[in-house]
Amino acid sequence: MQRMPRLTAGYFFVYTIQMEATLTPRCPKCGTEVSETDIFCPHCGFELKPHAIDTSVAKQVLIYSVSFFLAPFGLHYAFTYLKQSDERARMIGITSLVLTVVAIAIGIIVVQQFFSQAYSQLDLINSVTGF
Numbered sequence: 001m002q003r004m005p006r007l008t009a010g011y012f013f014v015y016t017i018q019m020e021a022t023l024t025p026r027c028p029k030c031g032t033e034v035s036e037t038d039i040f041c042p043h044c045g046f047e048l049k050p051h052a053i054d055t056s057v058a059k060q061v062l063i064y065s066v067s068f069f070l071a072p073f074g075l076h077y078a079f080t081y082l083k084q085s086d087e088r089a090r091m092i093g094i095t096s097l098v099l100t101v102v103a104i105a106i107g108i109i110v111v112q113q114f115f116s117q118a119y120s121q122l123d124l125i126n127s128v129t130g131f
């Protein structure tokens with residue numbers, strides 16, 4: 001009866017090692033254990049997260065502002081973020097793309113209205129002057 005706890009402890013030890021092996025991320029290049037938050041391997045410098053992209057609120061505000069107020073330049077951000085595998089980054093990309101399209105649509109409507117007003121005023125002048 002004395003052996004049981006030792007055996008259990010032994011299994012637990014093996015189990016812990018196996019869990020450790022599957023859960024601890026390792027550098028694909030040199031095999032060194034790395035932390036989840038590491039972007040580069042501390043041992044060989046291998047880039048673990050090649051596209052660790054900024055999804056902070058400040059960055060989102062910048063991207064959405066550029067997408068809306070400087071419409072065509074937002075497309076660069078939109079496609080960069082859409083290419084990411086991260087769900088959050090893709091949502092930012094989609095939002096940026098939608099804002100760009102909306103901003104361009106508004107721009108086209110404003111320009112069209114400006115010209116139609118200009119033309120109607122021109123027509124008015126023409127009809128008054130008789131040309």
Ligand SMILES: [Zn+2]
Pocket residue numbers: 027028029030031032041042043044045046
């Ligand atoms: Zn490494």
